Amino acid sequence: MSWRQFTWAALLVAALLLGACDTEPPVTSRTFLAFGTLVEVTIVGTEPKQAEQAIGQVQQEFEYMHRTWQPWDASALARMNMLLTTGAWFSAAPSVLPLLQQAAELERASGGRFNPAIGKLIKLWGFDESDQPTAQPPPKDEIASLVAAKPSLADIEIDGIRVRSTNPAVALDFGAFAKGYGVDRTIELLRRHGIENAIINAGGDLRAIGSHGDRAWRIGIRAPRGGGILAAVEISGDQSVFTSGDYERFFEFQGQRYHHILDPATGYPARGLTSVTVMTREGARADAAATALFVAGPDHWRQVAADMGVERVMVVLADGSVQMTARMAEHMHFEQDPPPQTTVVSTP
Ligand code: AMP
Ligand code: MG
Secondary structure (H helix, E strand, O other), X not given: OOHHHHHHHHHHHXXXXXXXXXXXXXXXXXXXXXXXXXXXXXXXXXXXXXXHHHHHXXXXXXXXXXXXXXXXXXXXXXXHHHHHOOOOOEEOOOOHHHHHHHHHHHHHHOOOOOOOOEHHHHHHHOXXXXXXXXXOOOOHHHHHHHHHOOOOHHHEEEEOOEEEEOOOOOEOOOOOOHHHXXXXXXXXXXXXXXXXXXXXXXXXXXXXXXXXXXXXXEEEEEOOOOOOEEEEEEEOEEEEEEEEEOXXXXXXXXXXXXXXXXXXXXXXEOOOEEEEEEEEOOHHHHHHHHHHHHHHHHHHHHHHHHHHOOOEEEEEEOOOOEEEEHHHHOOEEEOOOOOOOEEEEOOO
């Protein structure tokens, strides 16, 4: 190649690179702590100053929700939990009412497997987010009496902004739901700012809208027994991906793992699955369904998925094998070599 040719070639490469830089959309990202996890907000294709301002509001909103919806510390929800035991009417915190109503619908659809009224049981085990888990299972009779009292969101009567519980055993814990509800609220906020491409990722549970430039959003699903990423899903448009697993909060006692997802029917950690991933549009539904399907276990998750209106599900069984719906298989790529033994199943 002559010098002349070389110079032209070099100029051409430089022009192509510059062109590529021109078309790369701006990416703005920030990470902060809320709901006991790292929340990462990424916005693509919006001018950075405007994106920064929107992310600031998202952060404030998460901090507000986190403060307000703690079940036992000095919060609006803690006050409600105290008053719910009295049976008297009282005014609910305004931000809690829509949360309560949406959660009640999902509890009903899940056949009570997702049940945010079991706050006392969760506290007894030490699995609420402000506490440390106990070192051993709580006494059997205390578990049994909380299960026998059958707390449910259906026990709460709502009249305008006033509420009361007809069952003194009811205590609200939105640990299985608040993140999902929170990403829905904050995605809505970003949309009001005119933002079309964004992802709000709360410790692996997320909602995404639009796309990452000219490619889809790519999300890793953690392997329940370590070893990094089990699989990756690609999403574009508007989708939430939520995972419930037995590895998030647990303790071991006499060789048994006791984790934070409790079966409201027995009062003990649900057995049979190690993780459940649900993909659907609304974060609130995905979050509630991931918890409910975990409780439903290997024999019943398909039925509960159908009852809760979710079509894309992947579950990991205790032996490491994987089951997923055909609709989920369209999006899932295994990252492990060899991939786990996988069955694609149909839902009712
Ligand atoms: P997740 O990771 O979304 O499955 O939520 C787990 C958290 O939800 C726990 O730490 C508890 O605070 C709460 N929780 C546990 N079991 C249930 C249940 N069956 N229904 C509703 N909330 C639950
Ligand atoms: Mg959940």
